[in-house]
Every structure is written in structure tokens, then in C-alpha cells.
Amino acid sequence: MIMARSYETIIITRPDYETDSVEKLHERLLKAIDEKGGVELKLVDWGRRKLAYPISGHRKGNYYYWGFIASPDCLSEVHRFLKLSSDVIRFQTITLSDAKPLGAFDIVKEKERVEALTPDPQDDEDPIRRDRRDRRRRRDDDEDGDDDDDNDDDDDDQEDA
Amino acid sequence: MRPEFRRRRFGRRKVCPFCADKTLYIDYKTPSMLKRFITERGRIVPRRISGVCAAHQRQLQEAVKRARMVALMPFSMSGID
Ligand SMILES: [Zn+2]
Numbered sequence: 001m002i003m004a005r006s007y008e009t010i011i012i013t014r015p016d017y018e019t020d021s022v023e024k025l026h027e028r029l030l031k032a033i034d035e036k037g038g039v040e041l042k043l044v045d046w047g048r049r050k051l052a053y054p055i056s057g058h059r060k061g062n063y064y065y066w067g068f069i070a071s072p073d074c075l076s077e078v079h080r081f082l083k084l085s086s087d088v089i090r091f092q093t094i095t096l097s098d099a100k101p102l103g104a105f106d107i108v109k110e111k112e113r114v115e116a117l118t119p120d121p122q123d124d125e126d127p128i129r130r131d132r133r134d135r136r137r138r139r140d141d142d143e144d145g146d147d148d149d150d151n152d153d154d155d156d157d158q159e160d161a
Numbered sequence: 162m163r164p165e166f167r168r169r170r171f172g173r174r175k176v177c178p179f180c181a182d183k184t185l186y187i188d189y190k191t192p193s194m195l196k197r198f199i200t201e202r203g204r205i206v207p208r209r210i211s212g213v214c215a216a217h218q219r220q221l222q223e224a225v226k227r228a229r230m231v232a233l234m235p236f237s238m239s240g241i242d
Contacts, residue, residue, distance in 0.1 A: 010190075010231045051232040052192075061232070065190075092230045094189075 002037045004071045006097040006110050011082065012061040012090040015048060021087060022064070028081055029066065036074035037102055041067035041114045055089045067096075067114035069105055175212025179220075187220045189227035192234050199225065203235040 013025070026043060033040055046063035055061065070078065075093070082091045096113060097105075179185050185194070198206050198213065198221055205225055208218045228234040 012231060052229070052235040053232055055232055063231075090231060092227065094227065 002071045002102045003099045004038065004069050004074070004102045004105070005095055005099050006041065006067065006069045006105070006113065007075065007093050007095055008114065009066045009068075009078070009082075009091055009093040011064040011066060011088055012051075012055065013064070013087045014056075014089055015058055015060040015062065017062050017087050022062075025064075025085070025087065028085075029068075029078060032077040032081055033068060033070065033074055036071060036077050038068055038070035038074040039102075039105070039107060039110075041069065041107075041111050043067075058089060061089060067111075069097075069102065069107075069110060071102065177212055177214040177217055179217040180214055187217065187224050189224040189231075189233065192228050195221070195225055195228055195234060199234070203237045 011025075013021075022045070029043075030040060032038075042065070044065040046065060048060055048062050051059055051061050068078075079091075079093070082088050097110070179187060187195075189195070198211055200206055205218075205222060208215070211218075213221060225234060229236050
């Protein structure tokens, strides 16, 4: 009996990576999964993003999110391929589920899980900052509002330096 | 008991933003939200300053660590624009 887990992998490829190469990459990943016992859940192209720090001399990279179910063999095959690929400059896999028999997975449920765990990182709206900004606006509209300490965040950062 | 100046210096006691708003989900894939909890130098703000509870601070640390690995967040801001 094959035991498996669901995973999500972030794959970053070189910025000069061609679009048709994505299909090749995807094909290879699917091949690894088909041969060793696994199921693809979702592949999402996050597009080209600026890296927070340079990797292998690159300042930008193409991000892909890949959700899948895999046996240990299957996962090592996926990782082996990603390590060997000269187009992949970084990848990271996160375990999402406990180990269970491959047949015991509720694929629809796993797809939903992956869906829920796929916020778009291009969306730069910070919910906390938005909330503070809205409160500040309300206070500005209403001049006699209480003196809330919402200018604290950036000042506090200095304390830790 | 803590000296009085600490309270004034760090402001009044804050509530954990993640306990206050259950819809806020800590995830390494939302760097825009995580950035709220790191300093200009890219370090995680201590919870005595941010007011984040111990359990959520652990989740935050894990998320920041993961975000750094895939360059969604910096390890350190120094020397990087
Ligand atoms: Zn909390």
C-alpha cells in the first residue's frame, strides 16, 4: 500500500525562462508524479516577481505554485528533477497533510485545501494597514475622535535595531 | 512589577492582532501582511512590542522563515535596496 501526503511547492525559475519551457517543466513534474504514484492538484503561475534578495545573480524570478499528492518516492523524484534543472533557481516544499494511503485521499477536498492556501502574493494589500488607514480616515472625518496610538508601528521598529 | 518608563516607551498594552481578527490567516505566501511584523532591517518584531501572543508569534516566525526561503521576504534589508 502506497502512503502519501499532500504538498505544495514553490518553484522559482530564471527570469529569462521562456513561456514554452513552463510546459516542459510541468510535463516533467507530471511524469514524476505519474510514474511514482501521485496526483496533481493545482499549478498556478504567479508570474515574474522581484526577488527579496538576489538568487544566483538574478534579481527577478518566475514563481510557480504547485499543489500535489505524492508518495515519498514520488516526492524525491520531484525534488531530484527540480535540483537538476538549471532553469530552477530555488524551490521549497511544504507538507500539507498527514500520511495516508493514496486511495484514501478525497481529491476534491485536497483541491479545496490547496485553493484556500493560494492567496496571490501580487496582491500587496495589507489587511492590518488597511484597517488602520480606514480608522485614521474615520478619525480625520470626525475631529473630536479619541487619540488612538496607531502611529506606533513604524516607531517601534526602531527600538529593535 | 515593571518600571513605569517601559509602559510609556513602548506604548500601552496591545492585543494580539491575530486573536482580535480570526479572519487574518498567517501564511508565508502573503508577504505584504507579514511585513507588518518585521523591522526595517528585516528582523521579526519582538512580541513585547508587536503585542502578538506566543502561539501566533510562533506561527509568524515559521511563516517568515518560509517566505525568506523563497525570496518573498528578505533575510536582512542591509545592502539590498
Ligand atoms: Zn494571538
